[in-house]
Amino acid sequence: MEGREFDAQVVLSPKKSPRGQLLSQYVCVRITRMDDVDIALFERDWNNTLYFFMMNADERIYMRWGGRDARGPEAYLNLDSLEVALAQGLELHRIDKAGGLPEFTRPKPRFPREIPPLVERTFARRQCVECHLIGDFDLVHKEEQTGNTDRIANMYRWPDIRTLGMELDVPKGLMVKESKGAVQTAGMRAGDRIASLEGTPVYTFADLQHRLDKVQRSAKQVQIGIERGAAKQTLTVALPERWWLTDLRFRQLSVDPRAEFDCRPLTAEEKTRLELPADGFAGEVTRIGGFAEMLRMHELKPGDIVTAVDGVVRDEVANTPDLFIKLRRNAGDTVMLDVIRGGKKMKMEAKTQRMYFRK
Secondary structure, three states, rough: OHHHHHHHHHHHOOOOOOHHHHOOOOOOOOOOOOOOOOOOOOOOOOOOOEEEEEEOOOOOOEEEEEEEEEEEEOOOHHHHHHHHEEEEEEEHHHHHHHOOOOOOOOOOOOOOHHHHHHHOOHHHHHHOHHHHHHHHHHHHHHHHHHHHOOOHHHHHHOOHHHHEEEEHHHOOOOOEEEEHHHHHHHHOOOEEEEEEEEEEEOOOOOHHHHHOOOOOOOOEEEEEEEEOOOOOEEEEEOOOOOOOOOOOOOOOOOOOOOOOEHHHHHHHHHHHHHOOOOOOOOOOEEEEEHHHHHHHOOEEEOOOOEEEEOOEEOOOOOHHHHHHHHHHOOOOOEEEEEEOOOEEEEEEEEEOOOOOOOO
């Protein structure tokens, strides 16, 4: 589903249809340029096809709607779930007018012109300030200020809820379709409705993703409020190791070192058989990216075992060599890999690339 096609379906909704009747109670505004938008208030995942904010005239945001994961831009875009969100937004507005919501505190304003690389490379060229450019150049600015950046906190944004074991019944909003892993262990069941995260109400997937992104990456657990029929309860969910880890390939990031290979971590038995450190990040190559051969980045093949990067074999966070490169090296660096291929050990140089996209 392309964003423009989806947008057309929303705009052209028949006025007498349920969706049209809900939309008629809103003043719909489409933002086509981000030049003067308060990005502190309208905070979001900047790599989305479509993103809505339901708000009042005082710019109090009731909820967000949109969001995505690595599966594709339409993963959480569903017209039925939009109808659910539109109805919830109107109900929240009614409650707000009756004084039933907490006092609204607006965050300190922040605008795209406060991001120097964005001014230099976009405003100065009279180019459109697009959403993905805000997310990328904000991260570039942090990297240029510090010489590096906290990759876990800043690059691995908007964690995937499926890592916690949640699968949503998308047409029904935050209704749980399947529960497994960490959330199942905590007591979540199919049919539950997710109502809050860390005590903050959530109404849509976008709300849930936004609140999960606020959780410290070092956190060991998170509180998720659910509704099961008329009953409400709060579940304490133990966060899996590297719960924040997401697929970055669809994101338009310049600071992400593109190594063009993926690995799976070796099992304890495989490490023992190969006489590798039990706590090392050795991994088997599972995918070679399309640019690897074209740009002569490396000569890895699926099935190769990468045991070290620049002589380093273990890391306190990374459990695979490709993750080590993303966290500990900069885009454009060249690294030396220790590789086992067909039982033979070898050294192999690998280059990383800095991705540029419509800049």
